Amino acid sequence: AQSVTQLDSQVPVFEEAPVELRCNYSSSVSVYLFWYVQYPNQGLQLLLKYLSGSTLVKGINGFEAEFNKSQTSFHLRKPSVHISDTAEYFCAVSVRNRDDKIIFGKGTRLHILP
Amino acid sequence: DAGVIQSPRHEVTEMGQEVTLRCKPISGHNSLFWYRQTMMRGLELLIYFNNNVPIDDSGMPEDRFSAKMPNASFSTLKIQPSEPRDSAVYFCASTERRGYGYTFGSGTRLTVV
Secondary structure (H helix, E strand, O other): OOEEEOOOOEEEEEOOOOEEEOOEEEOOOOEEEEEEEEOOOOOEEEEEEEOOOOOEEEOHHHOEEEEEOOOOEEEEEEOOOOHHHOEEEEEEEEEOOOOOOOEEOOOEEEEEEO | OOOOEEEOOEEEEOOOOOEEEEEEOOOOOOEEEEEEEEOOOEEEEEEEEEOOEEEEOOOOOOOOEEEEEEEOOEEEEEEOOOOHHHOEEEEEEEEOOOOOOOEEOOOEEEEEO
């Protein structure tokens, strides 16, 4: 079975500083990988996804993530965060060529400090 | 497109009452998912449909929960009878194709007192 581990439940970072949110997945087969963002009192919104091809994926709001197959990781990065990036971020995985089901990690809450 | 539409946004009900949550997926999306979000358990997949047919309901917590999708534009999640531990935010999501990712609704915040 597939699983997703987000190593940090909370990450505080100063405004305009870089940030990395860590994600590791477990799967014996090829997967699709996603990052979602959830702003307070809202649903989840797709930030970016890795399906195939280039391992560096660029998403909305200046975020990017890198797929590392050997380390089974899909870490999310942004070079300079803004106060508006305060939200919860979810890493997710689904099995390639099987079904549409997506398994989510427990989330990482990003706190932007002024 | 208006996105995935859920109703109501908030529901407060007494223990033992029946609760029905509603979802309208994006037109053309053929898979629909119901998730529950709590602080303790995070996001849990309850059930999902493909072309209106339930594919995987292994996440439905118990017989008090049921879900239907009578047509491509409407789904319901029913809890009968409701209990305080059902209090959570319930999300509906849809997708048109494997690998595209989901579009989520804004959720229904359910409080059972």
